[in-house]
Amino acid sequence: MAGIVLAGMESGCCSAKKQQTRKPNVVFLFADQWRASSTGYAGDPNVKTPNLDQLAKESVNFETAVSVCPVCTPYRAALLTGRYPTTTGMFMNDIYLPDSELCMGEIYKNAGYETAYIGKWHLDGHGRSSYIPPERRQGFDYWKVAECEHNYLKSHYYEGNSPEKKFWEGYDAFAQTNDAQQYIRNHAKGEKPFLMVVSYGTPHFPHQTALQEYKDMYPPEKLKLAPNIAEEKKEAVLKELPGYYGHCTALDKCIGELVQTLQEQGLVDNTILVFTSDHGEMMGAQNVRPCLKQVPWDESIRVPFLLRYPAVLGKAGRAVKTPINTPDILPTMLALSGIEISKTIEGEDLSGLIKGDAKGDRAALIMSVSPFIPDLDEYRGIRTSRYTYVRKVDAPWLLYDNEVDPYQMNNLVGKPEKAELQKKLDEQLNAELKKIGDEFKPRQYYLDKWGYKLVKGGHISYVPGAEVQGPGMRK
Structure with a gap:
């Protein structure tokens, strides 16, 4: 907790003792469609991720982190609730997460935290460009959010309690990172600890909208492809991969800037910092075309997962092979934060494993x-x-x-x-x-149980004016 204690020394010993018992801040960063293998520290021969590579040296690296249901909305619901998709009914994209679910933001807020969410939400089900009012934000107060947006160069969001549609300046991941940095600065010396979630849209397709300087780092003729990419998919893969990697490297820059801001504000030691993703990207593996997930192969289900918390875990990184699943994340974070784990949560608290306690293999x-x-x-x-x-x-x-x-x-x-x-x-x-x-x-059993009506293609409609659907809403 050196940074936190240092920040309070001018206020005297009493202030220092107060800081020593302060709950940790939590900075939770997650990408969209970033597969586990696509980092330098994981051995990808192509991608450049120097900031994540350094963070991995300082973090617990779960080498078998799994997305319980590898698609956007189901992952996010499982993350925020610590519950499985078949329990909540949140197993499709573009459905509404009910207010009745107890979620991460509410739990941390009730424990005395400031709460913030920046970026993609995809849990509201009222349309991908719709304003989300405070009563549907599941406990998050600071709010710069779009339900779903992948136009990275003209990316909309809503701020606070205003229904006015705004747009991030330039490439949205950079602007969102700047906003997150300012939030950290504004709350570094606050009375309360904070939970800040930053949900990036990249490297989810479209890949062609990656900034040119980052795409140029990856000439197609120099890229090495994995052996499980079929010959007939290679042309499509080489078309998509420079932009995919370009998004990854740009986002790596963002992670580095946030890490630096925590350092500058003296918050490193007493901050739980997590980097992960909602699911992976097949990118031609197993003869599955680029841009797809949902399937059960590793390129789709495995995601990066780094957790750094020097005050408790020390400053040396280590790798953990035991799997961590999406519903396990919330109870594990709560335990590390010293917050009681609700009985509604189905995931397992793996904080002991993170601290180095011996544990055998488990099934995710x-x-x-x-x-x-x-x-x-x-x-x-x-x-x-x-x-x-x-x-x-x-x-x-x-x-x-x-x-x-x-x-x-x-x-x-x-x-x-x-x-x-x-x-x-x-x-x-x-x-x-x-x-x-x-x-x-x-x-069909689950569709009937939860009352979902699908459109052609087997998904929930998200066109403007479509019926809002969520667990049990149509019954």
Whole structure:
């Protein structure tokens, strides 16, 4: 807590003692569609992420961080509630997260925190360009937010309690970062600790709108492609990858600037800093075209996850192979913040693991309840530190040993020599489903249960004027 104590020394010993017992600030930064493998510290031979690489050296690095349902709205709902998509009904994009759900912002606010949210929300379900009034903000007070926006060069947002549509200046990630830096400065010496969430839109497509100076860092002819990219997808991948990496490197700059601001304000030691993403990006792997996710392969479900908290964890980074899943994030952050974990939360508190307590492997549950991309059936699966196992409604689908097959090119399902392993993993999957009361039925069961009406293509309509849908609203 050196930075915090230093900031209060002029006020005398009493102030210093008060600072020593102050709860940590929380800065939670997350990208959109940034897959786990696309950082320098994770071994990507192409992408330039010097700031994240340095942060990884100072952080707990969860090498098997998993997106429970790899698409925008379901991830965000699971993040804020600590609950699974089949429990909340939040398994589709563009649906409304009910006020009845107890969320991260409310919990931290009730614990005496200032709360802030900057960037993409995608939990309101009232239209992607609509104003979100205070009563639908789930406990966040400082507010510069768009429901959903990926026009990075003309990116709208709403500020505070004004329904006036505003636009970030220039490339939105840079402007959002500047705003987040100012928020940190304004609250560095405040009476209360703060929770600030910054939700970036990049590197989600469109990739062509990455700034030219960043795209120019990645000439297509110099890019090395992974071996699980099919020959017929390579042309499309090489068209998209310079912009994808360009967005990543630009966002890396943003992370570096926020880290520097925390340093300048003396807040490093007593701030929990998290960097992660909502889900990954297939980018041609497994013969899945660029710009898609939702599928259960690692490029889609695995995300970066760095957590730095020097006052408790020290300043040396370390890697953790034990999986962390989306619903685990909130209870883990609450425990590290010294805040009671609500009984409604389903995720597991992994703060002991972060502090270095020994823990064996665990299974992170993954799911797609009602997928809305072509040729994808609903599935449930688990990702352990070593294995991926996925089942469709009527049969096993995928089994990979990720230690010997990191690009998941050898499906072991049905192989006699792996029968015992498959049986064990199937039992693990069943156990995880039982914990959350999910019987894994066909998608229509869940659509009927929660009262959703889909349009052609299998998704919730988000055109202006479309009916607002959320768990149980149409019943």
